[in-house]
Amino acid sequence: MKKRCKMIIALLSAAMVLTACAKNTSDTDSNKANDTKTQDTSKDAAQDDKETEKTKEYQAKLDMIEPSAYRDASGLSLEEGAYISIIGKGTNDDFWVQVKKGAEQAGKDINEQLGYKGKKAVKVVYSGPSDKDNVDEQVNILDEELSRYPAALAISIADAKACEVQFDQAGWNGTPIVTFDSSSDYPGISAFVSTDNSASATEAANRLAEAMGESGEVMLFMQDSKSQVAQTRENAFVSQIQSTYPNITIVETYHMDQIDTYKNQMIQELATDKQAADITEEEVIDYLFEKHPNVKGCFASNSDAMELVLDEMERKNVSPFIVGYDVNDDSMEALKAGKIDGLVVQNPFGMGYAATIASARAALNMGNEAFVNTGYVWVTKQNLNDEAVQSILN
Structure with missing residues (x-):
């Protein structure tokens, strides 16, 4: 009888050990599954964060678009x-x-x-x-x-x-x-x-007029005479100046695709022996500023036109108030240095x-x-580091 009881006790002890092992194994598997699930969730969250960050890089530029x-x-x-x-x-x-x-x-x-x-x-x-x-x-x-x-x-x-x-x-x-x-x-x-080229050119006219104290002579530098965008900007700028600022006079409008017209004009007015082919664009711009020595303000319709004005500032040490369109490395440096008073920065x-x-x-x-x-933003030296401006520039 004692022997039989000992056998029963041994069997019960073995069952208890097996049950405990099974429980530990189940707990371990469950923990592993939970760990795997946590890792997967973390990966998904990281991926979502990465995608969100990627979107943020250009979302501000999309937010400008209407509709x-x-x-x-x-x-x-x-x-x-x-x-x-x-x-x-x-x-x-x-x-x-x-x-x-x-x-x-x-x-x-x-x-x-x-x-x-x-x-x-x-x-x-x-x-x-x-x-x-x-x-x-x-x-x-x-x-x-x-x-x-x-x-x-x-x-x-x-x-x-x-x-x-x-x-x-x-x-x-x-x-x-x-x-x-x-x-x-x-x-x-x-x-x-x-x-909106009409609205932005009108703003540029108002900003330049304000910088000039609403009086003085202005020259326009246009990227061309053929594209609708250039024509719209020119017409809006001229209309705003002529209708609103009676003490400002537009004395010259230079179109970059009509350089030969200005070369021939130089030959006639200066009685030079040079041929048109021998006259550089730099000489043409020099001629325009010499022709209008009292120019107080300049409007440049894009970055190429702006480059002409900035180069003239370096060559001839002139310092008109300047506003224009678009930003590149050169115009950004000029803006920071106070050589440019403001830029219409578009949303390309x-x-x-x-x-x-x-x-x-x-x-x-x-x-x-x-x-x-x-859309566009008006950028100056003063607001250059504003978050809203930087989100468009970067």
Whole structure:
């Protein structure tokens, strides 16, 4: 009997040990599972934070775009492999590099929304003249892109009258056209994506007038005489000065694409023996400032025009009040040094993004706003480090 009891006690003890081991194993497995789940959750959170941070890099630029539908790639159910062509007026300078980045980001966002990858991905391709504002080169690019039958095409027109034949062809091919930065009066354009050039040039006029004490002589330096964007800025600036500031006189307007006219004018007025081909643009600008020695203010319609004025300041030690458009390394340094009084800083990233969204909408017959405003900020030495300004500059 004692022997039987000992056996029962041994069996019960073994069962208790096995139960304890099973419990410990289960607890360990559970802990491992919880640890794995925690790690996965942490990875997901880190990925979400990374994506959020990535979005923050350009979200402020998208927030400037009106209407808000052009900030967002959702709802654009393009076919797999659809091709959207974006044509600018250049490829290398800061402005067009940012336009390209915006267009490509919109393409990435469209593909992410649709889940397209590889060969199925929507293709957004940016191109432009290697020689900025070269009308003939841009028209050739337009011909090539139309021969690829894109789902839609967006273009910043270098010459308002140069693309009408190509736009007719696009209409025959069923390719919708969107314009950005600079448009034309062609009736079939689906949307125009741009800075409000009239409002921004009017503000530039007011700011320059204020700096000048609302009196004195002004010279305008325009990037060209052909593009709609240059014409709009010039007309708005001149109109505001003439209608609001009677003691300010615009004494000269220089168009960078009409340099030969000024060379010939120099030859006649200065009775020089030089040939037009031997006269540099620097000499032309010198001539204009010598012709108008009392110039108190200058307006530059883009970064190239601004460079002419800044170079003159260095060569001839002149110091007019200066306002203009766009920012690059040189103009930023001049702004910090107080040589430039203020700049209209556009939103080229947002422009490229919204032009791509408008093109996708046109390809899908979703309808577009006639004008999509990509916004601008007025930047001075005083507000340069403000968070709102830095979010647009960076």
